[in-house]
Amino acid sequence: MMRTKPIDGALAELREEIEGYAKEYGLDYYPVVFEVCDYDTINILAAQGGFPARYPHWRFGMDYDQLSKGYAYGLQKIYEMVINTNPCYAYLLNANHWVDQKIVMAHVFGHADFFKNNYWFSGTDKNMMDVMANHGTKIRRYMDRYGQDAVEVFIDKVLSLENLLDPSVLFETPEVARRRIESRVDEEHEDTGDDRSSALKSFMRSKARNEVLPEVPDSTEEDEIHREASTERYISPRDVMLYLIEHAPLQEWQADILGILREEAYYFLPQRMTKIMNEGWASYWHSTIMTKKALKASEIIDFADHHAGVMAMSKQNINPYKIGIELFRDIEYRWDTGKFGKEYLECTNMEMKENWNKETGLGREKIFEVRRTHNDITFIDEFFTPEFCERQQIFTYKYNPRTGRNEVDSREFESIKAKLLQSLTNFGSPVIEVESTNYKNRGELLLRHVHQGVDLDVNYAAETLKNIHFIWKRPVNISTTQEETETIVSFDGKEIKTSN
Amino acid sequence: MDHPIKRDHARFRKIVKGRIRDNLRRYISNGEMPSPKGDGQFKIPMPSIDTPRFKFGDKQQGGMGQGDGQPGDPVDGQEGEGEPGEGEAGSDEGSKELEVDLSLDELASILGEELELPNIEPKGKKTMESLTEKYTSIGTQGPDSLKHYKRSYKEALKRQLAMGEYDADNPIIVPVKADMRFRSADAKVEFENSAVVIYMMDVSGSMGDEQKEIVRTESFWINLWLKSQYKDIEIRYIIHDATAKEVDEETFFRTRESGGTLISSALKLCRDIIQSDYNSAEWNIYPFHFSDGDNWSTDDTKLCLEILDKDIIPESNVFCYGQVESRYGSGQFYKDLHAKYGESNEEVLLSKIKNKDAILDSIKDFLGKGK
Structure with missing residues (x-):
């Protein structure tokens, strides 16, 4: 059943026009396939992370429910969806006004360029459309065999781990992985103190092997497994999902599902790490293309209205579109005028600084470079300046227990920047590491929350531990800091315990 | 074929309904009534169904915004300056609560499933005419x-074609007044089973706020169930102390009198209402009486039983008496009814409601017979 159709007629002509401008400006992207669809379809696509086929799970239904209601009540509307694939698929809402379609197309070319060129996306699978569909088929097959409820419950549990990822894994080429394994093996030869844990590990692995492969008489396969067991594979301690795949007593289908969800989580990770840049870049280009090239005089009001709607500042949240586009513009301006480098920074004459213009004209070049090499954290760290902060009227707010409301806390540059960076660190999730898979020498799992100033939400942590316990099947623990006290929260299958 | 997400959606709805069913007793005992939204839908606050993850605690984190304001100014979009105590309570529930819309039928079926309520076998013939208007035809006005x-x-x-004014090359069509067409309603007569619920409540001094709250909650769920069973339903309210009068819903739950108690006064009024407005051949009649069981005199109780036997029970599907326990009530009326009609009478259903937790069981007492 086709719910989307390729653009044709006037829209196809419009696409040619906009694409011409995009090319002229030097945007570089995989072929973009535009399709139009109705609002219901775009809600479905959005609920499924942009993909037409996903594995069956109720949470997609929940997101769809909320998007549909939001649309029905006129609270929100999705104009477009772009997917990081090759070719790059982009969906337009058929009810968009003509000028909206223009904006959206220009915006899409910005995203497409970003997907292809930003370094953090370089390892993502550009065939994800097929991969996602295959994942769906696989999981449906498991549901047929093991029951929908059993599989769905397992997925529910795994989703609790979805944010326990290590961004460095994005760059782990097979070559790198091999080298890391080798260095790890060397270490292990010297390390004799912890042989019991590896003994337990290999016991668990052999147990798992017996469960999974009860009747494999084929000797070569058997050898293969032994060899694997002898060279312990190095896993980043922050890659909790992979740890569980390797060490938890899972059935084959469960390990497979865990692997599938891990792959999807890593696929989406770069998008979570570059939200500000990605939206800023796309907005920069829709704005540039529209105002410099594509806009007709009669469309200016509508364009200004919609652009302003997207860029609106909010007191509760910073708008990534706004911060992103303004930062790119600021960078362009600074590199056009030469407001960078030692000479500028060390200049103490405020008037000179204000009117600084070396006519370097490097702005465009610089922003293309920035979009290639940065992610949100480095982007903010490097280009978020006091002047910019003041111009954007950014503040931090804090909950005041006395008045029971959030209040403006500070407009001080240093604290704003620190807070902004903190909220972006590890894509906004707490850093969680696997500390031990044989805690207390009882095969318990010990996770460690690397405390960076903000405590965990205890209730959520407790519920999460329960879900991990379902996978690990032995007691699970997490060490963290609560109100400046070292704390270990544990779940042994019956109750949550907190000890200091 | 529908998109597979419709199955995910159905699955989500099923999970939601399951959650509501699991929490039904809590909802009912807490007197948390789903708020009706006007279009026949009910909004139900759901205990969060997000996936638990390791995440940062909210309070410490605060946030960032853009715009005017000095340090100490409130951030827009927040609750106004609440009392300090209120604010704290509010902030703890900061996690976004999911609100789910359910139709009356869905909600009733959850109640039905949980209590294993049988469907009601309507006793009346389908003689009640009801006019339904459906906008299926077209009119000129x-x-x-x-x-x-x-x-x-x-x-x-x-x-324009008939008058030769239509030009295919320049297809401009201008309707004039005579061309206008409007949707118009077709009236359709349907024969329905109709029901009337007559609530009677003792509002004498011994019935406190807590007792009334129980009646209110219980009547909400009873109405919900009956509404799912009958298409047309009317609800009448009678309050009484020593005298009885008919009131609207709001007054019913608000009024507090201090006089003595003559239950017969309410039953008399109930009888009069039935006789004047509801022909029992056409209507399914449900009189519910709630009190704390005190009655002024044994003579009056005798009179009550007489009215019940002669006039009310023969006309009604079932007569229900709910006795809400109160500190002052003697509970005598229950004993009197029990002595006369016994435990498993088909026409008179008795239930004692000790406290809020007993509401659900009491609903089951009344509706579990499928009458």
Whole structure:
């Protein structure tokens, strides 16, 4: 059943026009396939992370429910969806006004360029459309065999781990992985103190092997497994999902599902790490293309209205579109005028600084470079300046227990920047590491929350531990800091315990 | 074929309903009533169904915004300056609560499933005429809001063709007043089972706020169930102390009198209402009486039983008496009814409601017979 159709007629002509401008400006992207669809379809696509086929799970239904209601009540509307694939698929809402379609197309070319060129996306699978569909088929097959409820419950549990990822894994080429394994093996030869844990590990692995492969008489396969067991594979301690795949007593289908969800989580990770840049870049280009090239005089009001709607500042949240586009513009301006480098920074004459213009004209070049090499954290760290902060009227707010409301806390540059960076660190999730898979020498799992100033939400942590316990099947623990006290929260299958 | 997400959606709805069913006793005992939204839907606050993850605690984190304001100014979009105590309570629930819309039927079926309520076998014949208006036809007159553009333009096109005014190269169609078409209603007569619920409540001094809250909660769920069973339902309210009067819903739950108690006064009024307004051949009649069981005199109780036997029970599907326990009530009336009608009478259902937790069981007592 086709719910989307390729653009044709006037829209196809419009696409040619906009694409011409995009090319002229030097945007570089995989072929973009535009399709139009109705609002219901775009809600479905959005609920499924942009993909037409996903594995069956109720949470997609929940997101769809909320998007549909939001649309029905006129609270929100999705104009477009772009997917990081090759070719790059982009969906337009058929009810968009003509000028909206223009904006959206220009915006899409910005995203497409970003997907292809930003370094953090370089390892993502550009065939994800097929991969996602295959994942769906696989999981449906498991549901047929093991029951929908059993599989769905397992997925529910795994989703609790979805944010326990290590961004460095994005760059782990097979070559790198091999080298890391080798260095790890060397270490292990010297390390004799912890042989019991590896003994337990290999016991668990052999147990798992017996469960999974009860009747494999084929000797070569058997050898293969032994060899694997002898060279312990190095896993980043922050890659909790992979740890569980390797060490938890899972059935084959469960390990497979865990692997599938891990792959999807890593696929989406770069998008979570570059939200500000990605939206800023796309907005920069829709704005540039529209105002410099594509806009007709009669469309200016509508364009200004919609652009302003997207860029609106909010007191509760910073708008990534706004911060992103303004930062790119600021960078362009600074590199056009030469407001960078030692000479500028060390200049103490405020008037000179204000009117600084070396006519370097490097702005465009610089922003293309920035979009290639940065992610949100480095982007903010490097280009978020006091002047910019003041111009954007950014503040931090804090909950005041006395008045029971959030209040403006500070407009001080240093604290704003620190807070902004903190909220972006590890894509906004707490850093969680696997500390031990044989805690207390009882095969318990010990996770460690690397405390960076903000405590965990205890209730959520407790519920999460329960879900991990379902996978690990032995007691699970997490060490963290609560109100400046070292704390270990544990779940042994019956109750949550907190000890200091 | 529908998109597979519809299955995910159905699955989500099923999970939601399961959660509501699991928490039904809590909802009911806490007197948390789903708020009706006007279009026959009920909004139900759901205990969060997000996936638990390791995440940062909210309070410490605060946030960032853009715009005017000095340090100490409130951030827009927040609750106004609440009492300090209130604010704290509010902030703890900061996690976004999911609100789920359920139709009356869905909610009733959850109640039915949980309590294993049988469907009611209506006793009346389908003699109640009800007019339903459906906008299925087209007329030449009507308000602009019901204008049918397609039909109007079709008429205009026809007229222009007939008059030779239509130019295929410049297809401009201008409807005139006579071309306008409007959606109009067809009245359809349907025969329905109809029901009336007559609530009677003792509002004498011994019935406190807590007792009334129990009655209120219980009546909400009873109404919900009966509404799912009958298409047309009327609800009447009678309050009484030593005298009885008919009131509207709001007054019913608000009034507090201090006089003595003559239950017969309410039953008399109930009888009069039935006799004047509801022919039992056409109506399914449900009198519910709630009190704390005190009655002024044994003579009056005798009179009550007489009215019940002679006039009310023969006319009604079932007569229900709910006795809400209160500190002052003697509970005598229950004993009297129990002595006369016994435990498993088909026409008189008795239930004692000790406290809020007993509401659910009491609903089951009343509705579990399928009468």
